[in-house]
Amino acid sequence: ILNVEQSxxxxxxxxxxxxxxxxxxxxxxxxxxxxxxWETAKSPEALFVMTLNGDEKKxxxxxxxxxxxxxxxxxYIKGSQPEDSATYLCASYNTDKLIxxxxxxxxxxx
Amino acid sequence: DxxxxxxxxxxxxxxxxxxxxxxxxxxxxxxVYWYQQSLDQGLQFLIQYYNGEERxxxxxxxxxxxxxxxxxxxxxxxxxxxxxxxxxxxxxxxEGPATNEKLFFGxxxxxxxx
Numbered sequence: 478i479l480n481v482e483q484s485x486x487x488x489x490x491x492x493x494x495x496x497x498x499x500x501x502x503x504x505x506x507x508x509x510x511x512x513x514x515w516e517t518a519k520s521p522e523a524l525f526v527m528t529l530n531g532d533e534k535k536x537x538x539x540x541x542x543x544x545x546x547x548x549x550x551x552x553y554i555k556g557s558q559p560e561d562s563a564t565y566l567c568a569s570y571n572t573d574k575l576i577x578x579x580x581x582x583x584x585x586x587x
Numbered sequence: 588d589x590x591x592x593x594x595x596x597x598x599x600x601x602x603x604x605x606x607x608x609x610x611x612x613x614x615x616x617x618x619v620y621w622y623q624q625s626l627d628q629g630l631q632f633l634i635q636y637y638n639g640e641e642r643x644x645x646x647x648x649x650x651x652x653x654x655x656x657x658x659x660x661x662x663x664x665x666x667x668x669x670x671x672x673x674x675x676x677x678x679x680x681x682e683g684p685a686t687n688e689k690l691f692f693g694x695x696x697x698x699x700x701x
Contacts, residue, residue, distance in 0.1 A: 508686035508687070509686040509687045511689070511690070513690075519694075520589060520677065520692035520693060520694050520695065521630075521677075521690075521692045522589070522692070523689035523690060523691070526687050526688070526689055528686070528687050566629070566630070568630075570686040570687075573642070573643040574632055574635075574643050574645060575620070575632065575635075575686070575690070576632055577622070577629045577630040577631075577632070578629055579628070579629035580629060
């Protein structure tokens, strides 16, 4: 069974704060690391897919990095806004399956 | 709107019954994935199809089965339902089988087994 771990489980920050979360995944038979944003009452939406060690992706105030040798990825949100409140899921593609972590639930207070 | 359609949105049934969940992928997508979201659990991978063929299998129970039809829609059949099968079932699609392709999720089917 592949384990994809995310930390912290939840996070409460003030508007304007920058924050980051961690995703740990097995480094063996690794093919890709996905990040998804899941708002309450909606479906998960893809943010990034990264495959290469050292990959960095950016979308507005959100960015992500990937370390495939040690098996971790960071997601950064700069200047958090209330609309960033959501659960952030990472998923690792190892061998032939895309396995999700349990997510980091972010709440941004005005 | 992701372009992935799941029906029904809600399903309430009794233990021992059988239900079918349906998924239509985005236009042009050949891969379909099924995930189960239970309380306090993450998205649990069930099964993946690509162009009609089973591509990968997760911890899918023997009471569950799925298929992808020639028109690329997929159905997930759940039989001999138990209370613990109550969950949100997501379907997702991607263009191909490649590992670096983003998944597009449907809105899910909420199954309640009473």
